[in-house]
Amino acid sequence: MLKQFVPSEVCLKCQGCCRFKEADSVWSPCLLDEEALDLIDKEGIPAVALSINRRLQLVPNPKGEGFLCPFLKIENTKCQIYTRRPFECQLYPFLLNLRNKKVLLTVDLNCPYVKDKLNTPEFKEYTDYLAAYLNSPAQLTILKDNPQILQAYEGALDVIELEWENGTK
Numbered sequence: 038m039l040k041q042f043v044p045s046e047v048c049l050k051c052q053g054c055c056r057f058k059e060a061d062s063v064w065s066p067c068l069l070d071e072e073a074l075d076l077i078d079k080e081g082i083p084a085v086a087l088s089i090n091r092r093l094q095l096v097p098n099p100k101g102e103g104f105l106c107p108f109l110k111i112e113n114t115k116c117q118i119y120t121r122r123p124f125e126c127q128l129y130p131f132l133l134n135l136r137n138k139k140v141l142l143t144v145d146l147n148c149p150y151v152k153d154k155l156n157t158p159e160f161k162e163y164t165d166y167l168a169a170y171l172n173s174p175a176q177l178t179i180l181k182d183n184p185q186i187l188q189a190y191e192g193a194l195d196v197i198e199l200e201w202e203n204g205t206k
């Protein structure tokens with residue numbers, strides 16, 4: 038599990054994550070192959086609950102507009118698989134972004150907590166931690182084996198470029 042940048046209590050009050058405007062939103066959780074198999078095996082979700090590109094199929098929000106992750110329990114706004122939530126969910130508000138054939142670690146400034154923390158020592162320390170983690174040979178291999186999680190997110194702020202070409206494969 039990755040260390041978290043945004044404290045859980047802040048997330049629970051914010052209620053911004055895990056909710057999406059469109060049913061096929063590019064921001065919806067995309068799974069590593071291993072995570073997809075794990076969810077099918079241990080959570081009993083049908084394979085059809087995953088789209089062809091390993092995205093969780095969102096469900097209509099019963100309490101309002103838009104769509105929800107199927108693992109968000111709307112009554113208490115908690116993730117039902119929090120202790121083994123997907124890598125992409127652990128990483129957020131940071132995102133792996135594919136742009137001009139470069140793989141970048143970017144950050145989504147729609148997260149008010151991280152937006153407030155830009156240019157702080159705390160932000161620098163955390164992004165140094167993430168860079169070391171993501172650039173490790175083992176992690177680069179996992180990412181290269183799961184190219185579906187590299188997306189072209191618009192509007193995210195660049196943090197660092199990953200050492201993609203120097204990886205292990």
Ligand code: SF4
Pocket residue numbers: 054055066106107108109110115116117118119122123126
């Ligand atoms: S898996 Fe959990 S953390 Fe990830 S989007 Fe769904 S409810 Fe949110």
